[in-house]
Amino acid sequence: MRNLDRPEAGARHAPAGEGAEESPHKGVRGLRRLLNALLYSVSGLRLAYRHESAFRQEVALAAVLLPVACIVPVTGVERALLVCSVLLVLLVELLNSSVEAAIDRIGLDTHRLSKRAKDLGSAAVLIALVMMAITWGLLALPALVQWVAAQYR
Numbered sequence: 001m002r003n004l005d006r007p008e009a010g011a012r013h014a015p016a017g018e019g020a021e022e023s024p025h026k027g028v029r030g031l032r033r034l035l036n037a038l039l040y041s042v043s044g045l046r047l048a049y050r051h052e053s054a055f056r057q058e059v060a061l062a063a064v065l066l067p068v069a070c071i072v073p074v075t076g077v078e079r080a081l082l083v084c085s086v087l088l089v090l091l092v093e094l095l096n097s098s099v100e101a102a103i104d105r106i107g108l109d110t111h112r113l114s115k116r117a118k119d120l121g122s123a124a125v126l127i128a129l130v131m132m133a134i135t136w137g138l139l140a141l142p143a144l145v146q147w148v149a150a151q152y153r
Contacts, residue, residue: 044094052097054125055090062086068140073147078139085135092128096121 028036048055069082099121103114 048094048097052093055093055097058089058093062090065136072140072143074139074143078143081135082140085132089125089128089132092124096125 049059065086066083069079069086072079072082074082100118103117106114
């Protein structure tokens with residue numbers, strides 16, 4: 001299997017002075033760059049699912065809520081808000097997990113700044129979950145209640 005952390009043999013790199021010191025991946029352009037980005041993203045999703053229990057729980061929640069968002073009788077904008085609120089939770093969880101991994105890479109000893117960074121990431125996930133709950137409570141719940149009531153008339 002190819003190591004995705006290293007540039008392709010013969011890949012073009014940016015000349016010195018154009019950001020070459022930032023990363024050897026910055027010189028890869030065009031479709032190859034897009035493909036690499038896609039592969040890195042898929043790898044990140046797999047790693048998050050494999051190693052982060054909170055991410056797995058939120059994916060399970062998304063697996064229930066996203067189909068409901070597609071069938072609940074709401075307007076297109078409301079449907080978009082329902083879907084985006086669920087995706088926002090996943091996005092913030094991925095960012096929180098990346099902060100935690102970076103902090104753990106630095107060292108596993110307890111440090112007040114490491115704790116602060118992890119707690120702030122956790123707080124961001126909590127806020128995203130509250131935003132999702134408010135969005136679903138204001139948009140989907142009334143529509144679902146009205147739809148169920150109409151079924152029993």
